[in-house]
Amino acid sequence: MSAGYAPTIDTYATLAAAKAAAWRRSPVGFFAGAILAGTYIGIAMILAISAAAGLPPGVRPLVMGATFGIGLILTVFAGAELFTxxxxxxxFGLAKRTISYGEAITLATVVWLGNLVGGVLLSAIFAIGGGGAVFxxxxxxxxxYVQHKVEADGIALFARAILCNWLVCLAIWTAARMKGDAAKCIAMAWILLAFVAAGFEHSVANMTALTLGLMAPHPVIDxxxxxxxxxxxxxxxxxxxxxxxxxGYMLAARTDAATAPAAD
Structure with a gap:
């Protein structure tokens, strides 16, 4: 694990600049990467619902949480562009001035839309295939499950969404500070278990879950x-x-020891 917070912050600030450069090189290729992330998270959502569908209600959250980690593992290790x-x-890129506000807005918008396309595409293929245990x-x-998501109070949804991406970003942040791919996978899956089992709201996972709700043989949401x-x-x-x-970590990084000046 790295000593101090600044090295991890710098890693992600540099990554933000690299993502902006990737978008400039090939918007089509970049958008394809965002579509892939939408499908990876969607696969995790379908797996989680399928695994929990026939279980007693009290067990379902834990099983869904234990299986959902594949989505982030695929995104990080296979490579894809995930909004959250x-x-x-x-x-971090904005905080360290490695990207502009215009670049940040463009990248966030493109990635979100690509994730949505991926989620809808996966849902359509899955529905055409019969919908498995989900349907x-x-x-x-x-x-x-999907009715609860669309009928929930807006403030409650917003609060659960805050908690969700706090944990998702922590999963990615934590993995970056660890050595060994197995350790990274375990950490990410364990942290994601917390957000899924606790019932928090992930926008990209919802893209698949809610699209399936619209495509179900007898839709219960609109x-x-x-x-x-x-x-x-x-x-x-x-x-x-x-x-x-x-x-939070920009503030915490103020505790880092100052880098000693190089000797003459």
Whole structure:
């Protein structure tokens, strides 16, 4: 683990600049990477719901949390552009002035839209394939799961979204400060278990879950509720990453020991 916080902050500030350069080199390629992240998180969402669908209600949150980690592991190790992680990258990039506000807004918007396309695409393919255990057990779990997301009070959604991306960004931050791929995978999966099992709201995961709710044989949600959820949760995810990770660690980095000047 790195001594001090500044090296990790600098890593992500540099990464933000690299992402901006990647967008300039190939907008199409960059957007493809964002689509992939949407599908990876969507796969994790489908896996989590499928694994928990036939289980007693009291066990479902833990099983969903234990299986969801594959989404972030695929995103980090296979490589893809995930909105919730970008909140942290771009936040540190702005704080360290490695990117401009215009670049940050452009990247965040493009990645969010790419994630949405990926989630919708995956949902469509999964629905055409029959919907597996998700649709088969819709009356016992899935319908209530997505209804809860669209019917929740906006303030409650916003608060749960803040908590969610605090943990997602912490998972990425923590992994960067560890050595060994196995340790990184374990840390990310364990931290994501916390947000899923606790019922927090992840905008990109919701893109798949709510799209499936719209595509189910007997939909129990509507487009207006889906849009409301995604708008509120995206805002909460943004606040969670910026305030509790970016701002928090920028303050914490003030405790780092000053770098000694080089000898003449």
């Amino acid at each position: 992680g970008y909140v942290m990258y771009l936040g 088969a057990n819709a009356d016992t779990m899935f319908n209530a 487009l207006a509720g889906t849009v409301h959820n995604l708008v509120v949760v995206t805002a909460g995810n943004t606040v969670g990453g910026l305030v509790f990770v970016v701002f």
